[in-house]
Amino acid sequence: MLGESRxxxxxxxxxxxxxxxxxxxxxxxxxESFPLAIVDEARNxxxxxxxxxxxxxxxxxxxxxxxxxDGLEAARHIAGMPEPPAIIFTTAFDAYAIKAFEVNAIxxxxxxxxxxxxxxxxxxxxxxxxxxxxxxxxxxxxPRRHLSVHERGKIHLVAVAEILYLRAELKxxxxxxxxxEFLVEESLTRLEEEFSGLFVRIxxxxxxxxxxxxxxxxxxxxxxxxxxxxxRATGEKLPVSRRQHAVVKQFR
Amino acid sequence: MASINQTGTGIRLxxxxxxxxxxxxxxxxxxxxxAAAILRAATLAEAWPExxxxxxxxxxxLIVSLAVLCAVRRGLHAIGYWPSILAVGLFELLVAWLVxxxxxxxxxLRGSLTQMSFLxxxxxxxxILYFDLRSRALAPAIAEARIQALQARIRPHFLYNSINAxxxxxxSEPRRAERALEDMADLFRVLMADNRTLAPIGExxxxxxxxxxxxxxxxxxxxRISWRIEGMPxxxxxxxxxxxxxxxxxxxxxxxxxxxxxEVAIEAGLSGGQLVIVLTNPFPGEGAHPAxxxxxxxxxxxxxxxxxxxxxxxxxxVAGGTYKVTIRMPYLTAGA
Numbered sequence: 001m002l003g004e005s006r007x008x009x010x011x012x013x014x015x016x017x018x019x020x021x022x023x024x025x026x027x028x029x030x031x032e033s034f035p036l037a038i039v040d041e042a043r044n045x046x047x048x049x050x051x052x053x054x055x056x057x058x059x060x061x062x063x064x065x066x067x068x069x070d071g072l073e074a075a076r077h078i079a080g081m082p083e084p085p086a087i088i089f090t091t092a093f094d095a096y097a098i099k100a101f102e103v104n105a106i107x108x109x110x111x112x113x114x115x116x117x118x119x120x121x122x123x124x125x126x127x128x129x130x131x132x133x134x135x136x137x138x139x140x141x142x143p144r145r146h147l148s149v150h151e152r153g154k155i156h157l158v159a160v161a162e163i164l165y166l167r168a169e170l171k172x173x174x175x176x177x178x179x180x181e182f183l184v185e186e187s188l189t190r191l192e193e194e195f196s197g198l199f200v201r202i203x204x205x206x207x208x209x210x211x212x213x214x215x216x217x218x219x220x221x222x223x224x225x226x227x228x229x230x231x232r233a234t235g236e237k238l239p240v241s242r243r244q245h246a247v248v249k250q251f252r
Numbered sequence: 253m254a255s256i257n258q259t260g261t262g263i264r265l266x267x268x269x270x271x272x273x274x275x276x277x278x279x280x281x282x283x284x285x286x287a288a289a290i291l292r293a294a295t296l297a298e299a300w301p302e303x304x305x306x307x308x309x310x311x312x313x314l315i316v317s318l319a320v321l322c323a324v325r326r327g328l329h330a331i332g333y334w335p336s337i338l339a340v341g342l343f344e345l346l347v348a349w350l351v352x353x354x355x356x357x358x359x360x361l362r363g364s365l366t367q368m369s370f371l372x373x374x375x376x377x378x379x380i381l382y383f384d385l386r387s388r389a390l391a392p393a394i395a396e397a398r399i400q401a402l403q404a405r406i407r408p409h410f411l412y413n414s415i416n417a418x419x420x421x422x423x424s425e426p427r428r429a430e431r432a433l434e435d436m437a438d439l440f441r442v443l444m445a446d447n448r449t450l451a452p453i454g455e456x457x458x459x460x461x462x463x464x465x466x467x468x469x470x471x472x473x474x475x476r477i478s479w480r481i482e483g484m485p486x487x488x489x490x491x492x493x494x495x496x497x498x499x500x501x502x503x504x505x506x507x508x509x510x511x512x513x514x515e516v517a518i519e520a521g522l523s524g525g526q527l528v529i530v531l532t533n534p535f536p537g538e539g540a541h542p543a544x545x546x547x548x549x550x551x552x553x554x555x556x557x558x559x560x561x562x563x564x565x566x567x568x569x570v571a572g573g574t575y576k577v578t579i580r581m582p583y584l585t586a587g588a
Contacts, residue, residue, distance in 0.1 A: 015511070016470045022420035044511050056426075067511045092412035111416040234311065 007035040008126065009056055011069070013048040014041075014063040014090065016214050019111065023061055025139075025205040034122050045069025046157070049077060052156045059083040059125050062089040064108075069157075072097065072140045077148035077155050080185070082230035086125035087190050143194045146176055150183040158182055160198065164212040164231050165238065166191055168205040178233040198251075202229050204240040216248050218241075263391075264333050265340070266383045268321040272561025273383070279384050284375045285310045308359055312351050313372070317344060341376055348372040355418060390558055410467075410500065415469045432469050435462040439496075447492040450559060450584070453520065453527070454486030456495040460518070463496050467503050474513025475503060483521035489584040490527070491555045497548045498531050500578060506533025506575060527583045535575040548576070554579060 014020045020041050032132065039055050042048035044066045051057065060078065064071040071089060078084050091097060101108050107128075109121055120213060125174035146157040158175055167174045168188040175182040192199060194209055199207040212232050219228035223239030227248045230237055238250060254273060266273045291295065291305035319326070321340065326508060337531040364526055417429040421429040457479075468475050495518075514534035521528060549568060556564040556579070563582035 016417065017472050018417035018420035018470060019423070022416060025420070025423060065508075092416060093344070094407040098362070111412055112419050113416075244474050 008058040008122070009037050009039045011039050011055075011057045011060045011085070012041045013045070013060060013066065013074070015042075015043050015066045016063075016196060019063065019090075022112070026118050027112060028113050030119050030122060032219075034119060036122070041066045043067075044170070045071060045074030045077075048074050049155050049157065052078065052081075052085065058084045059122065061088050061090055061109075064089055064094050064097050069145065072136065073144050073146070075131065076133065076136045076140065076144060077146070077151075077157070080135055080148055080150055081155065082153060084130050086130055088121045088125055096141055097139070100141065101203060104134055104135040104139045106139055106233050137190075139178060147184050147186070149175070149181075149184055156182070161197060161211075163209055164233060165206060165208040166199065167207075176234075199246055202238060202244050202247055204243075206238055208238065213251060216251065256588075258371075263327055263384055264385050265321075265336050265380070266387070268318050268325055271563050274318055275384070275562065277379055278388075279316065279359050281310060281314050281375055282307070283510045285380055287373065305359065309332070309348075309351060309355060310375075311346050313344070313556075316347050316351065320347075322438050324466065337380055340380065341373055344372050345369055349371075350446065368539060383441045392422045409504075413470055414466050417466075421469070428469070432466055433434065435465050439466070442493065442496075445492075449492070450489035451492040452486060452497070453484060453488045453529075453585070455493070456490055457481065457486075457520075459493075460499045461541070462500060464503075464516075467587040471503075471507065471513060474512065475507050476515040478515055480517065480519040481521070485522060485527075485585070485588075486504070486586045488527045488530075490581065491552070493561050494552055494555070495529070497526045497552065499547055502531055502533035502575075506535065509536045510534065522583060525583060526580050531577045533575050535570050535573055536560040 012020050012023045012027075014023065022037065027036060030036065035210055039057055040051045040137055045062075046069045046143055048060060048062065049069070051170065052060070055063055062071040062075060064075075070079075071091075075087050075089070075164060078087060084098070089097075089101065089106065090111055090113065091108060093112040097110065100106075109117055118252055140188060144160065146159055147163070149156040149158060158177060162177045164176045164178065166188060167176070171185070172183040173186050173191065175184055188205065188207060192201060195207075198211075200213075202208050209229070214230045214232040214235075217228050217237060218226060219239065224242040225240045225245040226246070227240040227245065228237040229240060268274065268277075285306040286299075287419050290299045293299040293302045297404055302404050320343070328339065331339065349365070352365075352368060414432070418429050418432045420435075421432065439459065439462055442477060464475070464477055468477075499516060499518065507514045517530075517532045519528075519530040549566070553566050560581050564579070566577065566579045568574075568575065568577045
């Protein structure tokens with residue numbers, strides 16, 4: 001029973017069925033020297049996050065190239081969890097990612113994976129601290145397609161395309177979609193850098209999605225610049241600061 | 253193969269039946285005639301009537317020459333480069349003499365027969381020199397294309413994922429694993445081969461099928477394939493390794509980025525005497541793999557131009573969530 005409880009719970013995430021089968025075979029071989037249980041399989045990053053929300057997972061074998069949400073983005077969402085599972089990246093060939101991983105000291109396995117390498121990686125995953133969010137951010141070459149909200153140990157995804165605006169308040173950033181609001185632990189400056197082009201800064205504490213701008217209104221009382229942005233879908237009016245007044249001209 | 257040598261590194265006369273070659277010859281010859289007219293005229297204003305006079309004689313010579321050279325090009329290629337140039341030179345003199353005799357009564361011809369012969373030989377020499385230099389300039393591009401075949405056509409991504417898929421099958425389905433390795437061997441045999449000569453499209457289709465068999469192993473029912481090639485003449489000659497990279501692109505950009513996959517449709521057939529190949533795949537837009545795509549397409553476009561000059565075209569378009577590549581090229585067979 002003692003052995004059972006110590007068994008590491010592993011999730012396999014890969015979009016190719018044979019690749020998942022291969023990992024299963026290899027993990028079976030590791031079982032003797034490394035007690036483990038295969039929790040589930042996922043075909044993309046989204047499914048992987050769903051499994052992690054549902055089950056206790058200790059280690060994720062995460063393929064980098066996957067549809068919808070790729071391995072790197074999934075890892076960035078996972079890394080925001082209070083007690084994230086360890087991540088072992090797998091890839092067949094991805095020149096950019098491999099270079100970025102080397103630079104940021106992130107471990108990865110090259111497919112086809114050898115059982116010895118897998119065993120070493122599993123051992124390391126147990127001992128070493130998890131990959132940091134900063135390292136993953138540095139390694140990623142493209143912006144995320146979702147922001148993740150962490151509530152009670154679970155990951156909620158908010159599609160970046162659905163965000164109307166982002167507003168900084170004290171420690172958090174409020175994410176506003178047409179339906180509701182979320183709080184995320186991110187910095188507004190970082191978000192502005194990551195999604196440059198999609199959002200435009202209208203105030204020291206506010207980024208508005210270009211797509212969400214319905215128009216501008218004269219609003220002398222509440223805004224320093226005398227202008228306010230009208231948000232599509234909700235009709236909210238957000239003040240434009242004096243420094244960002246140029247934005248109004250850019251859109252009009 | 254158009255203006256490109258087929259054996260070794262030797263240069264040979266261009267294919268005078270090719271529209272591009274004809275146009276180039278037309279431009280070169282007329283430019284030289286214009287130069288001659290300007291030199292001969294006393295003032296620049298008089299150069300125009302002078303040019304008309306040259307052209308009246310030059311154009312029939314050029315057209316007759318191109319028609320005959322097109323007809324006898326196989327014979328010319330057979331006798332070797334230098335003898336064929338000598339033959340063309342003598343032939344041009346003969347044509348010029350015949351045309352001058354035929355038009356002598358109508359046109360106010362000036363200058364002696366020797367002067368005319370000199371001009372004819374000079375223009376012929378310059379034109380052949382132009383084609384010689386052009387094919388020399390393009391020859392390294394073909395060697396380059398071959399190297400790129402190894403580096404770019406088959407993505408390393410595909411190679412390692414395929415090996416991984418075969419490894420996965422080894423224990424559970426050894427027969428399928430064997431089959432996949434055989435397909436991979438065939439694929440790489442073609443990739444490593446000398447791919448400078450044109451190949452029948454039938455072979456290209458077989459190669460693409462083998463490639464797709466390996467991809468199906470990896471992607472399972474995410475990859476759906478539709479072939480519409482009933483009207484395709486299997487003996488039509490195409491640049492080798494043209495279809496497989498296009499299909500690979502379609503899988504990489506159109507099928508892999510979707511969890512549920514997509515359909516790759518390949519159509520080929522004759523239309524208005526031309527060979528037309530159409531490839532379609534879903535276009536996911538957001539989340540598509542960056543770069544890579546353009547390189548493979550540019551490579552194919554370049555090779556089409558090398559082989560067929562202006563007679564081939566390739567265009568790609570995105571419409572209604574579908575990515576579509578259309579290639580048109582002359583219908584050539586080994587016998588023609």
